[in-house]
Amino acid sequence: MKRRGICTILFFMLLLIVFAGCETMDNKLISNKKLYFFDTTRNILVSEALPEEFTKLQDNQEKVKYIITRLKDNKSSVTTTFQAGPEMPIESQGIKDRVVTIHFSEAYNDLTAVEKIGMRASLVYSLAELDFIDGVNFYIEETPLTTATGRLVGTVYPSNINKDILDPNPATIPYTLSVYFANEEGKLVKEEHSVRVSNPNAVEKTILEELIKGPNSDTLSRTVPSDMKVNDARTTNGVCQIDISFDPKSKFFENDRDKELMVYSIVNSLTSEPQIKKVVIFVDGKSDVEFTSDIDFTDTFERSENYISEEEMHS
Template identity: 30%
Template sequence: MKNKTHENRISIRLLPAAVLVLLAAVFLLSGCGRHRNEIQPESISYSLYFLNSSMDGLEPRPYTPDVSDADTEGLILEFMAQIKQAPQEKDLNPLLPEDCKILDYSLDNGALTLNCSSAYSSMESSRELLTRAGIVRTFLQIDGIDCVQITIEGSSLKNASGSEVGFMTNNSFVENAGKTINSYKSVTMTLYFADETGTMLKQETRTVYYSTNEPLERAVIEELIKGPEQDGDYAVLPATTDILSVLTQDNVCYVNFDSSVSNSVLNLKAELPFYAIVNSLADTCETRKVQFTIDGKSDILYRNTVDLSEPFSRNADLIENNSDDPASVSGQSLLSG
């Protein structure tokens, strides 16, 4: 009897320990399972930009910051320091000249202003444009920064024509996707968008930096696809429009769209998108005629109305308030064909 009681006492004492071990094992297993299934936030990929050996192009290189993606101020300061650093590759050059510094910065509602020393002005225009593009692309990678402005000792940066550059985004630098960034040129484009009725064209002027990797004519059409910037102007091409190719020969521009252009739901007069392109190319690139194709075919009656088999010429009659249009006054307005 005594032994039996002792055995029971041992069992009672051991049971809590066994339960604790079992619970600990369950906890560890559940904890490991939770760790395996936990969705980790994706880290952002960053690049630093450098000038190539011939100083006529930009070269991106992967970069891992020391601070977290959420540390906006830390990323700004780190990128400011890295822009000045000499790259590890001998055939690359830093964006800023050795004697140029970013003195300070300010960030206001997503608008970043970088204030540079006076040495920034000593750069040749070709290098300055590339440096500007590299700086803008660098800082726009930071979450919370929507546009970038460069000032010199507190004064606005001006381009070669003397106009203030102002705030820039990635859209300020047009380039052909898939090609290495080469050199940029500044061009003032005369673009045409729809009025509120969808029957007339309204003129809009904007200055764009485009890559010389692509023809200017393509850059013009890409700006039309981006849409208008002025109030009261409306898009003439869907944002999903895909340009297959743009080729110019003997002042005739050959534009080939994919079939998505036929699926436009924009409430426009059928021929308006085509004349928006033609007039924009004529005024910006001095293009005389434009031949349109869709998936390489021109024997198409767009919306059962617009014949694409013949080239289009500039049409000033569709321009709102065209009495001030020089082509209209000189009698150069032509219909398609």
Template identity: 25%
Template sequence: MKRLNITAILFLVFLFLFSGIAAGCGKYKSENTGYALFYLNKQREKIVSKPYDPESTDTDALIKEYIARMSEDSDDVEYQKIFPDNVKIARYEYTDHQLYLYFNKAYGDIPAPEEVLCRGAVVHNMMQIHDIDGVSIYVDNLPLTDANGVEVGILTNDSFVENPGEQINNIQEANLTLYFASATGDGLVRETQHVYYSGNTSIEKLIMERLLDGPKSSNARSAIPDTTQLVSVSVMNGACLVNLDDGFLTQNFEIKEDVIIYSIVDSLTELDTINTVQIAVNGKTDITYRDKMSLGEYYKKNLDLVIEDGDDVEVVQKQEKEGLLDTGE
């Protein structure tokens, strides 16, 4: 296994700790008013926020105000309205510190990867209101369900894996078990990576980044087409939604289609928090990959394709090591 230069690691840790400012429990709120408005970014691939000064003070009025603001376009193109124009909150109920939001039927047409972000932004907005302890979402008067058909139930900020903040707080390390294509493209090679990465990167996003970067083992190759870009990755109640751009549809018939799919699925389901994986292309799941594998399906771990092991390697994410570390890569 390659070893990192200890001086470089210490310098990297010092740099991040010196530049980072602890966000604390108020990380989603404006420093001036204690409130923020949450949106999706221009690419609709993550949650972003900006300070907000509400006009209302009591709970019911704040709920109405936030519902109105979430339905309005931002005056900044970098901040996109959470849901499409045809999606509406038809009504709400507030009782015993719980908020129940009833969306119209159109909410169910939001592409799955984007819907998780929409859901998160709504909850982050509403959970700022002091008297609200949880948010429940209904679609066409029925409880919202997750990718496995299970009712999502009461949501809080802690229900969402990804941190919408941009603050880099520290460096973390993880042991990742990743699955790449074999040299012949007809099986999977298991590779273990000991990774140093930015503390504001979710572990499932880290896995996808490492898969896209490709293996370090000489007996393995990247399964995912090299033109592929990651749009977003989200986790909710054990289901992981991976949204890739249309580079994923580039055909490389040297690698079997099930090897490509299970390179992603098996790597992500190594996490205890993920049971199933769905893959989307630009938010669309009504695609049959190479006319054989439906992207509308939620795939579970299947290690039958693993035919050999690769190396144990030690790496640092590119954006963290640039100009700082010599890892021998």
């Protein structure tokens, strides 16, 4: 009897060890699954382990919904410090064939390019932590997400995104830009702006951002609306393609001349860089935008000296 009692005790001790081991393995498994939040001040993803309440979820749909809700509300634990961006404008989500489909509302179009990238990266990395999810498809309302040039983005996988630093090259190099603003005569005048860039051969976005900020001189006027947004800007083989957001019918434009000055302040500022010879302009990813009878965004724009002041030409 005594021997049987000892065996029974040893058996229960062994069970306790096994269960303790299983619990340790479960905790280890959960701690390896993370939420990724986008820090808007550093342009990086910061992570934290999924909390204990997540382990109680059994349904895959509920797990996806939980992660999206936490990210949508920028709801982090007190241990993770980051500067949150705007709330994610997500209307619905679903799962099919190991891919999550997310539908954004039209409010997504109002986000900056960096906010859009950070938001998508946060969702893709967090959802791909789930062992039943490989990637994410994005829609705006019922329209599949496309690039500025109209190319379908398709399913986004973690391997498509630089997780650690979305902007790996901070702007540290001093550089001088030639930016054009309007004078009282309605002509363009060059103003030099001292900035810091990460790559002197890729300053397109910085030029546009300086135009949005406006002139330093009190004698010059801005040529683009202050609420204009830069969605994309890049140069290939001497042709700079930009995608901007603004209201073509804005009261900022008092006449067609104002619209012409906007276009050619952009074009002449960009073509001041030796690597840029021509400019293609998209408005919210589209070129068939009604602006003026003389300006067709389906055209490719070249530098025009006709809009530059004579004093500037002879200086």
